[in-house]
Amino acid sequence: MAKSYYSTIFEQTADQVWDVIRDFGTYTWTGSVSESSIEGGKSGVEVGAIRNARLGDTSVFHRQRLLAHSDLDRFYTYEFCEPFPYPIRNCVVTLRVTPVVDGNRAFVQWSATFDCEPAEYDHWTTYFANEVWAKALGSLKHLLSHPA
Incomplete structure (x- = not known):
């Protein structure tokens, strides 16, 4: 099983970062997703919700299912739905925001396990x-540093 991991520090608080990314259906903050929505009228924090995300101007939508969501622990876990957009299988991804006490900042980590x-x-x-x-996290940093 392969494992991928990325982490970074945000100058904003964990709550400020989580407020932007907590809704699984809102995915345009990544900068590469031009459109995202949740299927079937579910909310973006409801386990089992399926997100459709379109990258840029392509006609291809990637579908992802929310497996776990916690506002208390500021994380969500999701999986890619068939057909996979990449030549991988059994992909489970977690995005987590943790407070950094020193400077009242946020530590954000994104990780996945998958087979290929x-x-x-x-x-x-x-x-x-x-x-x-x-x-994606670079786009989020830009968005949070330059609010509209």
Whole structure:
């Protein structure tokens, strides 16, 4: 099983960061998602909710199912629905926000476990960390530092 991980520090509080990302249906903060919504009238904090997210101007939607959500612990866990948008299987992803007492900041970590061909472990673990999560959290930092 492959594991991918990325973390960063935000100058905002954990509550400020969580307020933006807590709703699983609101995913445009990543900067790469042009549209996102929850299927079937469920809320974006309801376990079992399925998010449809469209990347940029493509016509392809990625579907993801919310497996766990906690406002108390500021995290959610989700999985990719079939068909997977990547050549991986059994992908479970967690996004977590933790307070940093020193400076009243936030520590944000995004991680996943998944199966793929062993020869592709390095590619996909690096891809998710550097090409997906680092860029998405960079967009979130920009959004929080330059409110509309």
